[in-house]
Every structure is written in C-alpha cells, then in structure tokens.
Amino acid sequence: MDVKETAEYLNMSVTWIYKEAPRSGLTPYKFGRGRNAKIQFKVSEVQGWVRQQKLG
Numbered sequence: 001m002d003v004k005e006t007a008e009y010l011n012m013s014v015t016w017i018y019k020e021a022p023r024s025g026l027t028p029y030k031f032g033r034g035r036n037a038k039i040q041f042k043v044s045e046v047q048g049w050v051r052q053q054k055l056g
Helices: 003-010 014-019 043-052
Strands: 029-031 038-040
Touching: 003 014, 003 043
Parallel strands: none
Antiparallel strands: 029 038
16 A cells, blocks of 8 residues: 555554654565655555554
8 A cells, every 4th residue: 555545544644654653563564765755654564553442
C-alpha cells in the first residue's frame, strides 16, 4: 500500500502516516532515493497492526 492508501485504510491523515506510523510500530519500506523515494507498507503488516490496536 502506498501512503495515501494506508491513510485511507486506517482513517488517518497522510501526515500522521509519515510522522507517527513508524513510531507506532508500522514498518515503512522505502523505494528509491531522495525526494522521489516512495514509501510503502505491507498490507499484511498494516492489518496485523490494526488487530493489535484493539482495546481489551
């Protein structure tokens, strides 16, 4: 998933994905270098992260 798709899936802002997702345990994968680098997330990892966020 790219950043926009991940933001839509999580119902979060794109800014949150860039700044807070890595701090929250989501692993970003960077493709390319510099300003043209693309950030992607594995669908299975995002879905697993969502399952872990359930309140007890």
